[in-house]
Amino acid sequence: MALENNRYRVGGDGVSLRFRKSVRIGKLARINMSKSGIGGSVGVPGFRIGMGADGKVRRTVGIPGTGMYDVKVVASPKKKEAGPGRTCQSCGRQVGQKDRFCRHCGARLTP
């Protein structure tokens, strides 16, 4: 019974483990690994710029020690769904960004 208590409980009743790891490269660069992917950043205390696992490039400006900082996304990856068209989930063909129904198969499109 004592051994059981020392085991990690994954999922189920509240205890979940999140995979997140940060590796420093030299003094200024850092690579972040998380469940959603790998990102990297470079910077000094008070200023940091990096790419997240979502592909967005953020710059962070702050005052070290105060917890005050400002994050701004300066570049985003071009996603298919953010382009001029979307893909119908039923037939997989291109549909208009604001179409409510697929013009090919007539399926209702989720926004």
Ligand SMILES: [Zn+2]
């Ligand atoms: Zn369709």
